[in-house]
Structure formats: C-alpha cells, structure tokens
Amino acid sequence: MLLSLLATHADDDVPKIVVEQELTKAFPCELCKAAIQEAVAAHLVSLVVEYPMEQWGIPDDYPVWHLRIPSADDEEAARKMLPVEAALVEILQGQGDLGQVGELKEQDARAALASRGFDERDLRILWIDGVADNFWTTTSEGQVEWVRLVPEYDKTEEHWRSTEDYDAKAIEMSAIHMHMIEEEQRELGRRRLREQKRMKDNRC
Amino acid sequence: MDCKESSYDCAAIDGSTGRLPRYMAFRISRFHVLHIGERAYLYRDGITQVPTLNDDEVVLVENQGEPLPAGDGYGPGKRLCLSVRRLYQLTKSEDSLISNVAEKLVMSVKSNPNRLLHDEIQEILRPLGIQMIMEPRQLIYYTSSGMVMVEWRGETRTMNDTIRWALIAPPNHPRILTEVTDFLKEHPKKVNRIRSEIEMEGLKLASAPEDH
Numbered sequence: 310m311l312l313s314l315l316a317t318h319a320d321d322d323v324p325k326i327v328v329e330q331e332l333t334k335a336f337p338c339e340l341c342k343a344a345i346q347e348a349v350a351a352h353l354v355s356l357v358v359e360y361p362m363e364q365w366g367i368p369d370d371y372p373v374w375h376l377r378i379p380s381a382d383d384e385e386a387a388r389k390m391l392p393v394e395a396a397l398v399e400i401l402q403g404q405g406d407l408g409q410v411g412e413l414k415e416q417d418a419r420a421a422l423a424s425r426g427f428d429e430r431d432l433r434i435l436w437i438d439g440v441a442d443n444f445w446t447t448t449s450e451g452q453v454e455w456v457r458l459v460p461e462y463d464k465t466e467e468h469w470r471s472t473e474d475y476d477a478k479a480i481e482m483s484a485i486h487m488h489m490i491e492e493e494q495r496e497l498g499r500r501r502l503r504e505q506k507r508m509k510d511n512r513c
Numbered sequence: 514m515d516c517k518e519s520s521y522d523c524a525a526i527d528g529s530t531g532r533l534p535r536y537m538a539f540r541i542s543r544f545h546v547l548h549i550g551e552r553a554y555l556y557r558d559g560i561t562q563v564p565t566l567n568d569d570e571v572v573l574v575e576n577q578g579e580p581l582p583a584g585d586g587y588g589p590g591k592r593l594c595l596s597v598r599r600l601y602q603l604t605k606s607e608d609s610l611i612s613n614v615a616e617k618l619v620m621s622v623k624s625n626p627n628r629l630l631h632d633e634i635q636e637i638l639r640p641l642g643i644q645m646i647m648e649p650r651q652l653i654y655y656t657s658s659g660m661v662m663v664e665w666r667g668e669t670r671t672m673n674d675t676i677r678w679a680l681i682a683p684p685n686h687p688r689i690l691t692e693v694t695d696f697l698k699e700h701p702k703k704v705n706r707i708r709s710e711i712e713m714e715g716l717k718l719a720s721a722p723e724d725h
Contacts, residue, residue, distance in 0.1 A: 360672075370673055370703075408671070433616055434604045442601075444646040445626065447635040452626050452647070476651060479542040479664055480594065483653060484585030486544045487662065494658075497555040 310335065311344055315354065315378050322375035322461065324361045345376065349402065352387050355379045356402050358411040358460040371408045372460050386440050393431040396422055397441060401458045411458035415443065418456045439464065537675050537696045541645070541667040543630040547621065547652065550659030564625070566661060570618040573611070574654045574661055577603060581653075593654040597622065600652065622649045627665035634667055641716060643678050644670040676700065676707050683719050 314331055315323060325345065332341035348354040359375045361367050379387070390398070400421045404413050413421075419432050435456045436442055442459055445452040462468060548566040549556065556563050577600075578593030600622070603615035626647070634645045645667040653662045669675045679693045697704050711718055 371671060434601065434619060436601045436604070438598075438602055438605070442648075444648045446644075446646055447631050447639070449635065452631060454623065455646075475540060475542075476596070479651065479666070480581065480592075480653065481585055482542055483544045483662055483664060484587070487653075487655065487660075488586065490546065490660075491658075494552050494555055498552075501555065 311348055312353065312378070315376055319378065321362065322357055322359050322377045324365050324367055325356070325374035325376050326367060327365050328376050349376075350399075352379060352384070355383045358458050360462060372410055372462070374405065374410055375461070382439075386437075390437065390440075391431075393422060393427050394437045394440070396425055396427065397435060397437065397456070398458065401441060401456065411460070412455050413457075415454035415456050537672070537692070539645075539669045539675055539678050541630060541633065542650075542664055543627040543633075543666075544653075544662050544664050545625070545627055545629075546660060547625055547663045548659070548661035550655070550661070552658055552660075566621055567617065569614045570621060571654070571659065571661060573603070573614045573618055574652050575656075577611075578652070578654050587655075591656050593656065595652045595654070597649045597651065622652070622663055625663065627663075630665050630667050638678075641677070641681055642711070642714065643681070644674045646670050672700070673703065673707060676704055677711065680704070680708055680711060680718055681716060 311328065311332060314328060328345065329338070329341055332344070336344075345354065349356045355377050357375050357377065358372045360372050361369050361375075363369070367373070387395075397418060400418060401411050401413055404411055415435060418435055422432055422435075440459060441456055444455050444457060446455065447453075546564050548571055549563050550571075553563050553565065574595050575593060578595040580590035581587070581592040581594050583589040583591075600615055600618060604612050604619060606612040606615065626649075630647055634647060638645050647665055647667045649663055650666045651664045653664070654660070655662075669678060676697065679697055684690050684693060708718060
C-alpha cells in the first residue's frame with residue numbers, strides 16, 4: 310500500500326506525515342511507521358528533505374521529511390556509497406527536529422559513526438557528493454559545523470544556475486578586495502625601498 | 514543595514530518542475546586571504562602572523578583550479594578558481610597524493626572562517642531574529658602573486674528568514690528590491706504573520722517594501 314500510494318504521486322515527493330496519516334486509516338500507527346522505516350532501509354523508498362507543497366495543507370515554514378519511489382539518481386547514489394557514507398545517511402535520516410530535519414552537528418555525527426566502529430581514517434571528511442554536505446552556524450564563541458542531507462530544493466537546475474551566476478558575481482566582488490590588497494602591497498614595497506635607500510645613504 | 518549592490522544579493526530560486534514553493538534567499542559573500550604568496554616578505558615587519566598554506570596545498574589549488582576568463586583587470590587564466598565542492602570531490606580521489614592534500618586543504622579552509630561574516634550574522638542578524646548559515650564556497654589563486662583567497666558565503670536559512678530580512682531591511686538596489694517585493698506579494702499570509710511577530714518583538718519595520 311505504501312508503494313502504491315507513492316506511485317500515485319510519482320511526480321511529487323509526498324510528506325512523510327501525509328503518508329503516515331493515509332496508511333493509519335488502514336493499519337495501526339506503529340506498524341505504519343515501522344513499514345516506512347523498513348522500506349527506507351531497504352532502499353525501496355527514498356527519504357528526502359523538502360519544503361511541503363501547498364496542496365498537502367501542512368505548514369511550510371520549514372523543510373520536512375518527504376518520501377518517494379527512488380529515482381535513478383537516488384539508486385545510483387546509494388549504489389556508490391561507502392559503508393561509512395551509508396551509515397552517515399542513516400544517522401542523518403534519524404534527525405527529525407523541527408527546522409533541523411536531516412541535520413546534525415558534525416561533532417555528534419562523528420561520535421555516532423565512531424560508536425558504530427568507524428575509525429579516524431573513515432571519519433576524516435563527512436561529505437558525500439550531492440547527498441550530504443556541511444554548513445556552519447554562529448555562536449558567541451565561534452562557529453559550529455553541521456552535516457546535513459542536501460535538501461531537494463538545493464538540487465534543482467534553477468538553484469544550480471542561480472548559484473553559478475552568483476559565484477561569478479562573487480568573484481567580481483573579490484576583485485575589488487584584491488585590488489585593495491595589491492595597492493597596499495605596492496605601498497609596502499615602495500616603503501621598503503625607501504627604507505633600504507635611507508639605510509644605504511646612512512651607511513655612506 | 515542596507516542591501517548594497519556590491520556586498521549583498523538575493524536570488525529567486527524556483528523548483529525545476531514548478532512543484533516546489535517559490536523561495537528566495539539573501540546571500541552575503543566575504544573574502545579573506547588564506548595564503549599571502551610571494552609577497553609575504555612585505556609583511557615581515559610588525560605583523561607576526563601571515564596567513565600561509567603549505568606549498569602542496571597551494572599547488573593543489575593551482576593545478577586543480579579552473580582558469581577564469583579575462584575581467585576585473587586580470588588577463589585570461591591569471592586567476593584560477595577552485596570551488597569548495599570540487600575540493601571535497603578531490604578528497605575522494607583515488608590518487609592518495611591528491612586526496613591527502615585535499616583533506617589538509619579542507620581543514621585549512623575550515624579552520625579559517627571569515628570573522629567579518631561571522632560577526633555580521635552573530636551580532637547584526639541574530640538580534641533581529643534572522644538566521645543565516647555560512648559555508649566556504651570558492652578558492653581563488655592569483656598567478657602573479659601566488660596568493661589564495663577564500664570566499665565564505667552566508668545564506669538565509671529559511672524563507673521566513675528572508676521575509677523577516679526584507680521587512681526589516683529591504684534592499685536599496687532597484688532590481689533586487691523589485692525581486693524582493695514580488696516575492697513578498699506571493700506570500701501575503703506569511704508576510705503578515707511575520708510582520709506582526711516583528712512588531713510584537715518591538716523591532717522596527719522598514720516602510721513596507723510591497724508598497725514601493
């Protein structure tokens with residue numbers, strides 16, 4: 310029933326909570342949750358992070374868990390994953406706090422993976438291309454690094470195009486900064502030459 | 514806090530199939546020097562710490578960076594750009610010489626966050642209830658001086674943060690203001706709710722950008 314429900318919405322990711330509500334009409338709640346969990350673990354269903362569409366009638370202030378029949382990309386990504394990467398995805402899929410779905414502090418992710426027996430070598434870089442990446446939040450003491458499942462809205466072509474455009478603009482901005490540094494260096498160079506000349510004159 | 518054309522920008526982002534709710538993010542880019550390069554000697558006097566990468570890390574940026582086209586006063590290929598995503602990909606390289614250096618460079622980037630951006634997020638945006646996350650995005654290598662710069666970028670965390678920013682500090686730039694105004698018009702309920710929240714918190718709203 311889970312799979313046929315998702316198949317009827319083949320073009321859309323369906324919020325997990327909507328799927329649970331639908332399944333609960335026919336089965337006990339706990340059974341439905343367990344079935345979803347098993348289907349995700351067996352890669353029959355993909356669990357992804359996305360803002361809910363208006364049609365589902367649930368708050369769209371934050372991204373929430375969505376389910377879908379795995380796409381070719383999902384299957385390819387799952388196939389290529391190293392054991393430590395698969396474990397990281399599983400751990401991130403267990404993070405469901407409101408506003409922080411699929412996100413975990415890097416330090417906690419590292420500890421969770423270490424407790425599963427992965428060693429320092431495995432844990433050096435917690436990043437999976439197109440699947441899990443990093444971001445930082447600020448505190449009064451400094452930055453906190455997080456690992457997250459890349460949300461679906463960050464994978465769209467529009468997002469890529471917009472980001473690429475902005476990357477190029479950012480480089481233009483850096484040029485202003487760089488010209489200032491170069492000017493400062495020219496001035497430092499001139500000052501240095503003047504000092505060298507003065508020292509030479511003094512010696513004479 | 515105003516949106517300056519050269520420092521701040523925002524981008525409209527649509528879902529590829531039109532099925533995602535339209536959303537928008539304010540972005541801030543900040544740059545700093547990660548490796549001072551050949552002119553380090555100029556800074557010897559009076560400056561105790563000069564930002565420096567190991568030679569192998571610099572060579573990695575030089576070898577793996579994409580040449581940038583001519584512009585901003587630089588000739589073609591005079592600047593090389595290595596995206597941080599590409600750098601992370603290199604950490605997974607089968608060539609252990611490359612992956613080891615890439616890992617070291619990732620650590621160097623991570624341990625050098627942009628302090629100005631941090632302060633802008635922590636001291637300006639946070640007290641206004643605006644959440645912004647930050648990440649390193651690009652490394653730029655200057656062939657003439659061997660200098661490496663890093664870009665750290667901030668992005669509003671959710672649509673609500675973008676709306677809050679737009680209501681408290683709408684951008685000055687006419688194009689960006691138009692984009693922001695159109696975006697707000699698409700979400701009247703959210704905008705009204707967030708406007709009430711801002712008022713209840715005793716924060717000052719800018720004159721309504723939707724009215725511009």
